[in-house]
Amino acid sequence: MLNASLKELASALDARQISSVELTSLFLQRIEALNLSLNAFITVDRDGALAAASAADASRAAGDAGPLTGIPIAHKDVFCTEGLLTSCGSKMLSNFVSPYDAHVVSLLRDAGTVLLGKTNMDEFAMGSSNENSFYGPARNPWNTGHVPGGSSGGSAVAVAARMSPVATGTDTGGSVRQPAAFCGITGIKPTYGLVSRFGMIAYASSLDQGGALGRSAEDCALLLSAMTGFDGRDSTSLDRPPADLSAELDQPLTGLRIGLPTEFFGPGMDDDVRAAVENALDEYRRLGAETVQVSLPNAKLAIPAYYVIAPAEASSNLSRFDGVRYGHRAAEYGDLADMYSKSRAQGFGAEVKRRILAGAYVLSHGYYDAYYLQAQKLRRLIADDFARAFAQCDVIAGPTAPTTAYAIGAKSDDPVQMYLGDIYTVAVNLAGLPAISLPAGSGAGGLPVGLQLIGNYFEEARLLAAAHGLQRVTDWHLRQPGDGQ
Amino acid sequence: MSLDQDQIKHIARLARIELSPGEVEPTLDKLNGVFALIEQMQAVDTTGVEPMSHPQDVSQRLRDDEVTETNRRPAFQRIAPQTEAGLYLVPKVIE
Numbered sequence: 038m039l040n041a042s043l044k045e046l047a048s049a050l051d052a053r054q055i056s057s058v059e060l061t062s063l064f065l066q067r068i069e070a071l072n073l074s075l076n077a078f079i080t081v082d083r084d085g086a087l088a089a090a091s092a093a094d095a096s097r098a099a100g101d102a103g104p105l106t107g108i109p110i111a112h113k114d115v116f117c118t119e120g121l122l123t124s125c126g127s128k129m130l131s132n133f134v135s136p137y138d139a140h141v142v143s144l145l146r147d148a149g150t151v152l153l154g155k156t157n158m159d160e161f162a163m164g165s166s167n168e169n170s171f172y173g174p175a176r177n178p179w180n181t182g183h184v185p186g187g188s189s190g191g192s193a194v195a196v197a198a199r200m201s202p203v204a205t206g207t208d209t210g211g212s213v214r215q216p217a218a219f220c221g222i223t224g225i226k227p228t229y230g231l232v233s234r235f236g237m238i239a240y241a242s243s244l245d246q247g248g249a250l251g252r253s254a255e256d257c258a259l260l261l262s263a264m265t266g267f268d269g270r271d272s273t274s275l276d277r278p279p280a281d282l283s284a285e286l287d288q289p290l291t292g293l294r295i296g297l298p299t300e301f302f303g304p305g306m307d308d309d310v311r312a313a314v315e316n317a318l319d320e321y322r323r324l325g326a327e328t329v330q331v332s333l334p335n336a337k338l339a340i341p342a343y344y345v346i347a348p349a350e351a352s353s354n355l356s357r358f359d360g361v362r363y364g365h366r367a368a369e370y371g372d373l374a375d376m377y378s379k380s381r382a383q384g385f386g387a388e389v390k391r392r393i394l395a396g397a398y399v400l401s402h403g404y405y406d407a408y409y410l411q412a413q414k415l416r417r418l419i420a421d422d423f424a425r426a427f428a429q430c431d432v433i434a435g436p437t438a439p440t441t442a443y444a445i446g447a448k449s450d451d452p453v454q455m456y457l458g459d460i461y462t463v464a465v466n467l468a469g470l471p472a473i474s475l476p477a478g479s480g481a482g483g484l485p486v487g488l489q490l491i492g493n494y495f496e497e498a499r500l501l502a503a504a505h506g507l508q509r510v511t512d513w514h515l516r517q518p519g520d521g522q
Numbered sequence: 523m524s525l526d527q528d529q530i531k532h533i534a535r536l537a538r539i540e541l542s543p544g545e546v547e548p549t550l551d552k553l554n555g556v557f558a559l560i561e562q563m564q565a566v567d568t569t570g571v572e573p574m575s576h577p578q579d580v581s582q583r584l585r586d587d588e589v590t591e592t593n594r595r596p597a598f599q600r601i602a603p604q605t606e607a608g609l610y611l612v613p614k615v616i617e
Contacts, residue, residue: 134601
């Protein structure tokens with residue numbers, strides 16, 4: 038049961054082979070056995086999970102069950118959950134029991150999912166390795182001396198180590214896709230505006246987008262379908278008809294045009310990553326897809342533009358943490374300004390402080406045009422590149438990250454090196470496009486490699502079908518940490 | 523672009539983050555590394571390019587002017603560091 042797909046779990050629940058309470062207990066046991074070494078969860082809600090499971094069993098008995106009723110799930114600790122600690126991986130919110138639910142949390146509860154707990158993450162979703170968590174890093178189950186990626190590292194670990202069948206995440210510059218790649222699972226970030234940001238603690242609002250992590254594209258399709266939908270409480274939410282992202286999964290890939298951007302296959306990618314990606318592309322060709330060369334000439338500007346826009350928006354968003362209404366307040370202080378400065382100095386970690394300071398600088402008097410406005414113009418150029426590429430192809434493929442998961446501590450002292458690891462993911466956020474990472478093989482040391490597929494706006498179903506097509510003929514997504522060791 | 527110690531202290535004051543004397547230099551070093559990375563942007567001529575803030579170029583929606591939220595003050599204040607009589611307490615700002 039631990040390794041079953043969501044569809045298999047739903048069938049087993051339907052056939053009364055297992056109850057949701059039993060299933061939930063199984064995953065809770067798994068969490069208890071592994072969390073000490075993997076640190077995937079910040080909070081485990083045993084009582085809440087068993088109560089929700091019992092309610093799900095009652096709904097099913099009453100003949101009222103959907104595809105996710107009684108399915109255990111984990112939420113990234115960036116999503117507010119009423120009555121449960123919502124720390125966002127920060128000391129600042131280490132005492133914050135949310136008084137309300139995020140829209141995604143309510144949607145998934147209404148769909149009948151059973152919340153196991155809240156997963157570890159880089160503080161305020163700022164990081165690519167999970168090392169910026171106040172609660173210590175989650176560890177990669179393929180090699181516990183290595184990072185799981187970030188910022189949704191805990192969610193990726195939870196799914197990879199089968200502590201939860203699926204999990205939610207958020208992706209501002211790659212934070213769903215890169216940990217999915219590092220942990221050998223599937224993760225999708227939809228088109229900006231499809232998943233409500235209400236109750237999702239804000240980092241960079243024009244880029245932040247909720248996403249789904251699961252073992253397979255099929256599982257991600259089920260989860261993401263239940264997460265999307267218009268929400269008037271998010272001013273950037275898009276009002277679109279609901280989509281069943283599972284409907285097109287079995288479409289054949291014959292004739293699918295896969296664009297390969299020259300810029301994604303140049304130097305800078307490790308050989309083992311390149312080999313796995315090339316191998317996956319060969320598989321696609323065998324399935325009848327054709328590959329075409331495309332170009333994203335401005336992609337190289339994505340990292341500089343991102344590291345202006347994201348810190349600028351973060352410095353504004355994180356000004357709400359003032360030690361007055363919620364969160365950490367310093368024990369000793371003088372006047373009001375001193376209380377703010379000390380509370381924030383104590384509550385935020387080093388990387389969060391750096392991004393706030395960088396953001397405050399680029400937004401300060403006399404610099405706005407040179408930095409924030411220039412970065413927004415580059416955003417337009419990057420989005421235009423994608424638009425031109427999509428005139429020639431249906432999806433764009435490349436690596437998710439230039440390397441496999443690196444050792445804990447290897448990059449934590451060098452922010453610039455850490456940022457450069459986002460080279461293939463951030464352009465997607467700047468353009469607001471959907472993209473998926475799926476396991477495509479293993480690299481040095483048996484660590485997973487992720488293949489990234491990028492789609493045009495609202496092409497989530499096509500991306501998921503393309504990923505599912507590969508997963509029908511390969512077993513990379515079924516391999517587990519510990520296999521072959 | 524490269525910042526000096528006075529600038530970093532000024533920004534930290536603006537951002538309301540206390541930096542201890544020992545934190546100034548390492549913070550400065552790392553930020554200057556980041557700014558060197560950002561500086562690549564300046565080489566691009568973006569004359570006439572429309573800035574992009576939302577990929578779908580949507581504008582802010584308006585809603586009907588009616589009450590949609592209920593008063594949940596006790597729930598919100600339960601998690602506040604210090605309250606009294608329904609008010610948030612902060613150090614005295616007016617003598």
